[in-house]
Amino acid sequence: MPPIFQTQSGVTLVGGAGFDAAALGEALALAPDLVAADGGANHLDDMGHTPRAVIGDLDSIRPELRDRLGARVHHIPEQDSTDLDKCLRSIDAPFLLGVGFLGARLDHTFAAMASLVQHGRARVLLVGPQDICLLLPPRLEMRLPQDAPVSLVPMGPVTGQSRGLHWPIDGIDFAPDGRIGTSNRMAGDRLELTVSAPKMLLMLERRALGATLDAVISAPDW
Known part of the structure; x- marks a missing residue:
């Protein structure tokens, strides 16, 4: 339709x-x-x-x-x-x-x-x-302030890689009934994330809305 x-x-x-x-x-x-x-x-x-x-x-x-x-x-x-x-x-x-x-x-x-x-x-x-929530694209690159909170919430089995997080996600098998990624934070000011499937939600502070939108528009979609 x-x-x-x-x-x-x-x-x-x-x-x-x-x-x-x-x-x-x-x-x-x-x-x-x-x-x-x-x-x-x-x-x-x-x-x-x-x-x-x-x-x-x-x-x-x-x-x-x-x-x-x-x-x-x-x-x-x-x-x-x-x-x-x-x-x-x-x-x-x-x-x-x-x-x-x-x-x-x-x-x-x-x-x-x-x-x-x-x-x-x-x-x-x-x-x-207070927050924004979105489905992570296959790859996302953006700038965030150092120590800004970054939460990753799996809605199904998914893996990924990261640069710029205090606790990297490389090699972790995420799942709703297993490992989740809440309360991570930025170690620097540049974030790079890749995920294996459209199953991971990204949650950031609302003040990051504009920067996040710019990054998402530039990123590949599923």
Whole structure:
């Protein structure tokens, strides 16, 4: 099926978990096309923003807002996927910044992280209250401040190599029920990571959003 929303710019995709105005502003400065996943439209309306599209099963958007947005609202009624899943498969854009998917209910946060792996796109960055989360591309190179926290969370069996981490990951077999890589940190100011499969999530401080996006855009995708 053709995409519901298509753009040559980055998309700021807003979910229903709630977010602050600063996070939305940071995302829009980098990804100016605004799209809402179902109830995310409520938060945007409360903040005076109008999305170019709303996508989801529409069980959370306020009825009067749905009526007011009219043709911008796209109903996908099936219940076998989350609203984030529906958006990821319905948007064609160079990259997406997801705001309002992390930091509320734990099950929703985990579902959002699982969607990154299930969809397999490294150019989707989720922006939380303090952190960002993304699927690692096959190779990533970027600069981060010395001692900046770097967490690697496997969502399946995966191996990798690193340069610039205090604790290198070379030779480690990562798995959700085995070795994970939380609370690592930078030993210098240049990070290089390679991973064997689209199964590893990278988590960094939110202040690294711009640098991370630049690195991801330059990196190969899966």
